[in-house]
Amino acid sequence: LKEPRHPLIAEIKPLTDEQATAVETVRVAMKDPSDPSPVFLLKGVTGSGKTEVYLELARDVLAQGKGVLFLVPEIALTHQLVSRVERGLGEKVAEWHSGLSDGKRRDVSAYLRSGKLRVVIGARSALFAPVQNLGLIIVDEEHDATFKQEDRVRYQARDLSVVRAKLEKVPLILGSATPSLESLERVREGKYRFIELKNRFSKQGLPELEMISLREEPLVEGIQAMITERTRERIQETLDRGEQVLVFLNRRGYAPFLLCEACGQVDECPNCSISLTFHIHPRSIKCHLCGYRADPPEECSKCHSIEIHPKGAGTESLEDDLPKLFAGVTIDRLDRDSVTSQKRLDEILTAFRDGRTQLLTGT
Ligand SMILES: [Zn+2]
Ligand SMILES: [Zn+2]
Incomplete structure (x- = not known):
């Protein structure tokens, strides 16, 4: 692992009104001393810009000299996402997943302990990464089943993230386009606060879709599968x-x-x-x-x-x-x-x- 170099220059995208309102809601709650670890359920359709909200709040936390833990499902942890977060925050982040070698994990841990790296982006196993002076936990795609570790010790990373947030007295943001029933129930009980992004802010974030009918289009012949x-x-x-x-x-x-x-x-x-x-x-x-x-x-x-x-x-x-x-x-x-x-x-x-x-x- 190369020595992390700072700083990059943060690429800050202007927020839409809706995103700004979401950020403000969290900021206000973060200043409330009566609840040091508020949990937010951020619901937003694909392309509504949840990531911009995460990045804006993470920049706040970093500016206070604190660290950030950002959990995504294993399959969503791509180099594209990592570099987007690095550009958005203007600093190197530690990548943490189950495929990390022991040596690399040791290096990353050392950089985190020394504060040379302050942000971890990782899969469910990253929940235990030694981020110093933690200031915020983000769990994206909180409904995702891969957050459930099926083998060995059974744990639900989403639920454990609530535990770590309480222990460290930091706010937690659970994001999803399709929140889990468990989280919606917590909202109903008044345990989580609900924030919703209803608008797609850019068409760019949306995939181009094309429907191809198996009935109307010629199929490839000589194979078992139905592929047009x-x-x-x-x-x-x-x-x-x-x-x-x-x-x-x-x-x-x-x-x-x-x-x-x-x-x-x-x-x-x-x-x-x-x-x-x-x-x-x-x-x-x-x-x-x-x-x-x-x-x-x-x-x-x-x-x-x-x-x-x-x-x-x-x-x-x-x-x-x-x-x-x-x-x-x-x-x-x-x-x-x-x-x-x-x-x-x-x-x-x-x-x-x-x-x-x-x-x-x-x-
Ligand atoms: Zn059967
Ligand atoms: Zn027969």
Whole structure:
């Protein structure tokens, strides 16, 4: 780790009226000695500029000589976000995530303890980063499920951030476009204060959307997945620009069911009466509801025909199909079947973050 150099010059964007009101609400509450650790739920649609609000408040806190902890979901922790925060604050920030080597973590910790770095931006594990003289905690995408650490010690980083805020007597801001029910309930109980950004302040922050109908557009032939020619072109254009692509399909497995071509039979789960999903790795038929699992049948259970074929597509078949369409592209898959451990999850996310994975598919 290079010695952090200060200062950069903070790039301060003018706030909209709505953002300024949100900032003012927090500032007023921060001066109230009767509640040293107020919790705010900041609701704002994508593109409403929550980050500008975070940055403005973080600049206040830094100006008082205090530190800031900024938590985001693992997948949102990108170099783009880090450099945006660095530019917005005018100083180097420490990046903290589970992929950090022990050596690097030690270096970062030392810089934090000495006060050379005062801001941590990180995933859930960053909650325990040794920021000195902490002045503010921000949890962005507070509703996100990846804030729940599933392995080893179970903890909810959002709830623990409330605990750390109380202990250190600092304000906490929970931000989201779609707040969790738990947080909304705290607002209703009067424990959290509610701030809402209703307007999108720039079109720039919004992705361009294009709807492509599977019924009306020609499909790519010879593959299991339903991908239109136009979708294939859009993906290719993106890859050609050297950018990365995420392909979502809300269905795990190879195909949602096996169909007997002779009699139309589809095998169902003996417990749940829903169709059994066909998986290739390992070869099986599974119920996604109760976990029932069996070997795929050799013949139809009803008419004994051997003409039984997978129908439809899932993330497994997509992973098989995509290399046929985009030769030489590095493809990875992120779903419950491919993520067998925390380590594997970190590997997949790190490879994507570093740009080694060009195309990531998953649920
Ligand atoms: Zn049959
Ligand atoms: Zn079942």
